[in-house]
Amino acid sequence: MSAPSNVVGQEALDAKGWLGAHRWLLLRRVSQLSILALFLVGPLFGVWLVKGNLNYSLTLNTVPLTDPLVLLQSLVTGHTPERNALIGVVIVLLFYGLVGGRAYCAWVCPVNIVTDAASALRRKLDIRGGGDLPRETRYWLLALILVLAATTGGIVWELVNPVSMLHRGLIFGMGAGWLLIGAIFLFELFVMKRGWCGHICPVGAFYSVIGRFSVLRVSASKREACNNCLDCFVVCPEQQVIRLPLKGAAKGCSPVILSPNCTNCGRCIDVCSKDVFTIVTRFSSSPPNPVGTDKPAL
Ligand code: SF4
Ligand code: SF4
Structure with missing residues (x-):
């Protein structure tokens, strides 16, 4: 699927300016880099605001945060989690809920x-086609890593999990991990x-399961204003989720x-020149009125 304009998001750039058309992207990068920085200032400067890694961390020596997928794998190996790990997982589940x-x-x-960088470069170089897999593959892999943990008695996935590997690697040194990320x-x-x-x-698959009923959602609240430029489809990492709501x-x-x-990356909000998308709660029964009418959107 390709947008009519050569530059994806050009209409949004014209309508909102560069900052307006990259607001959510910039906020996300600030979030991702700030989280990395919080983990880094300990080993680099001895300021231990956060100890640990994305699997388990302790903020200000007080607040534990536990990756629920790691805890689940640990449970299926037969390991009994410590109290702090359980508190940490409850906090994380509530947050992502x-x-x-x-x-x-x-x-x-x-x-x-x-992966965002690869995707942007792919668009820039106009690389099309390639392989395909059902999007459900990730759920089968999620099941597989749980079966592996249960049958081997160890959290085998963590030996090759690129998410943990990159996060730990950026803090403590990557070594051969760069090969996997590359x-x-x-x-x-x-x-x-x-x-x-x-x-x-499978990490993304797991987080989709725990966020199944999450409160904050993106909505195509002003879908009547859509001009079919398709830019939101092009930038969306999960473009199948947009079609019916839009x-x-x-x-x-x-x-x-x-x-x-x-x-909830907000890229569809950024690249839409018509401001079709907004953040709402999943309980929003009366989205904002369509542009140019007094009638409710539904
Ligand atoms: S799908 Fe996996 S690698 Fe991609 S952003 Fe989500 S957790 Fe990270
Ligand atoms: S629909 Fe969701 S995943 Fe797709 S661009 Fe919008 S916020 Fe991101």
Whole structure:
């Protein structure tokens, strides 16, 4: 699917200016880099605001945060988690239950910076086609890593998990981990569009499960204003989630994007020159009125 304009988001650039058309992207990069910086200032400068890594951390020596997927793998190996690990997982589940499970992908995961870069370069070089896999593949892999943990008695996935590997590597040194991250970049660039994050990564799959009923959602609230430029489809890492909320008014579909695979990244908000997309709660029953009418959107 390609947009009529040569430059994706050109209409948004013209309408809103560069900052207005990159606001959510910039906020996400600030979030991702700030989280990395919080982990880095300890080892680099001895300022231990946060100790640990994305699997388990302790903020200000007080607040534990536990990756629920690591805890789940640990549980299926038969390990009994410590109290702090359980408190940490409750905090994380509550947080992503509010902001969307896959907000982890868009706002926290360092691999997302790599895959976004590959995707942007792929668009710039106009690389098309390539391999395909069902998007459900990631859920099968998620099941596989749990089975592996149960049968081996160890958290085998963590030996090769690129998310943990990149995060730990940026803090303590990457070593051969760069090979894996480089392979993911090249895979997304040449082999499969959004191949890793959109089809394979079991971490993203897991976070989509825990955010299934999350509160904050993106909505095509002003979908009547859509001019079919298709820029939102082009930049969306999970473009299948947009179609019905944006185009399903005649079928009575809600404009709220309820798919758990929407990452709440906000890129659709950035690149839309008509400001079709907004952040709402999943309970929004009366989205803002359509542009130019007094009638409710649904
Ligand atoms: S899908 Fe996986 S690698 Fe991609 S952003 Fe999400 S957790 Fe990170
Ligand atoms: S629908 Fe919008 S917020 Fe959701 S993943 Fe796609 S671009 Fe990001």
